[in-house]
Amino acid sequence: MIDEDPLAPTVGLFSSYLPRELVYALGCRPVRVFPSAGKPTAAEAFLPRNFCSLDRLILAGFLEEKNAGLDAVIFADEDDATRRLHDVWRASVTVPVWGFVEVPRAATPLAADRYADILARLVADLEAHTGRSLGAHSLRRAIAVFNEQRSLLADLKRHWLAGSVNTVAYRRLRRTALTQDPVTANERLRETLAASEGGVNGSSDPPARRLLLLAELAAPAGLVRLVEAKGAQVVAEDSDLDERDMAEPVPADAGTLTETLAALARAYLSKPPAPRMRDLSRRLAYLSRLVAERGAQAAICAYSKFCDLYLAEYPSLKAHLEGLGVPVLLLELEDEAVSGQHRTRVEAFLEMLH
């Protein structure tokens, strides 16, 4: 493990189904790839204009900044867009690809066995790239670090829902957890939790309209600011940043490397499902639970334009949530900015909830 080694390679991950523990245990700093470009302009020469705008933004960032601080990336077989981005990446970006991981799309024993095998192959590839070798002990230590992070994030969520941490700070810390080395991120989480202890918000404002946000990687910060400025309260976010991040501790206290990889495989495939799993029953059941637990009264799907898996799921999701009495607004976003037109639609939607 790196324990803040400044020379540790920083490895960008493209999916919430990729176990960060494994990369960390091999002495690398695993970070989730977020878009860094404001506009997708730089990607226009490489990807069609009607290609997932999140992927276009990510590619644009790397084309503008060359390596965007990364030493390597690991792709996952998420969808058609990621597969094609992987093709284009290898032809246009200088950051090397250390893996294309075929994450299965089921939580069955068959899929978990397959994923454990794939992770073993990823380990072999990473060992070749890093020159290190992975043992069961160091993998378990890495899992313990991330399990601690999960527990800290769960505390943080409790504080946020109780009102002692505001949404902007909550989301910033969640992003820190995904983009910094876990030891540093855990330290920051502990500090924040200590500072917010006992500080539950006793506001006498009228109860806000409670919103569920849905996004791929993360809802844009501008949208969160907008809805909260308009008197609504974000109470849950179905995204890789928040609810779909692995929240349950991975049980790996003992066992061989193979057994520990199998535990990781099972845990990651069983986390709250993303649309890539095409498991609508499980996904809608999880969203129903989220709505009920948090008392969400409305939902905003802040999806990237041309993001097929999410957009093709949308009619089912809308019908389901509306069936629960939760009205839904769909925004198809070109970039991180919330345009004037989107702002107007959000305002009208929130008005309607009165």
Place this chain on the structure above:
Amino acid sequence: MLKRITGNGRPTRDRLQIGALKRLMRSRLGLRLARAWLAQGVATRPHDRVVADFFLELAARAYADRSTPVVWTNLFAPCELMWGLGLVPFYPETWASLSAILGLSRLGVEGAEALGYPVDLCTFNRAAAGLRAAGLYPRADAYVATSNLCDVTGQMLAGFAHAEGRPFVLLDVPQSDDEAAVTYLAAQLDELVERWAAESGVPYDPERLRGAIRLSNQARALALEVAALREAHPAPLRGSSMLGELGNLSSLFGHPAGVAYYRALRDYTQERIGRAEPEQAVQKVRLYWMHLGPQYETDFLPHLEDDLGAVIAFEEFSTVWWDRLDEEEPTRSLARKMLSHPLNGTVERRVDMALRHVARYDCAGAVHFSHWGCRQSSGALRVVRDQLRREGIPLLILDGDCVDPVNLQLGPLRTRVEAFVEMLV
């Protein structure tokens, strides 16, 4: 028959017409009328008649006959398995193509919009969703989709299954094609077989599955002969008439109609070559066609072929890419077939196939018809173009829509193909 859409027509149909069509499709009489209509105008060549009969028979079983379970599936699931299990497969995308031929795709696309399908999704799927909602698609007893090559169809089928409380099976198709991937996919196919036997009420008969594999192999051998005959100069077939081959490739194998179709096509092609009578009289330059083409009536393809003399010598989706299937290991060899699809895996596989076909069919250039909303085919075109260019093969990328005529900008398309063909000639 309903009025056909050509060019940029925007038809609106009243409910009476749709209601009448729904009833007609579910009756034997309607299917007989359709057969007579096809025989008169559309299906004039012997192999076209085989396919027309096949799809009408399929329609009869899916719409009118309730004795066999109907499984909705996407184009990349193995049809041999469906036939081998005694099920009737229904392909919403193929039927969306047929709806485009009949001028009904706009109805579907508009219907999908009302259901909340965003307008940037592939129109094959949007048309399918709208036509289903209009009651113009048959019932489904279950749904099966593959995870590769098309996200939208699988997601849409999962949604339909959920809404109807029907079973949905996702075949998780790896991108690699090593033995571990074959084992994983074959195990899913085995599970599917077991599940159908338990749930569909149609008992599993291994001999029927072996029979389907045998038929598939026979059709494959004939299809390979057709592919070899198409090397001829001048090209015996009009390429525009082959742009719907994907529908055949995905549904005919494992069914007797597959053997009949490829035999008729082989004989017809041979005969054209023997008589020195190519379907397309003027042939100036040979092209390799990538992805699909407009399924509705349009002046675009006749302009390319007849006015400009460009020949579509071979199409990406006419490729018989898989090895002979093994009757003794049906699910394992079907898994291999699925995994070896040239569009599965990285784009280099697709480029390799393009290079082989361009050389084999002596093409001077390639055309990619980029169907609106199809990310899998268009996403890495920059890489395809660069790699073909490195080998001296120019690629023309045309933006259009296979299903919705409203999205075909004829003027700019004509200008671009004219310039491309002029450069090649």
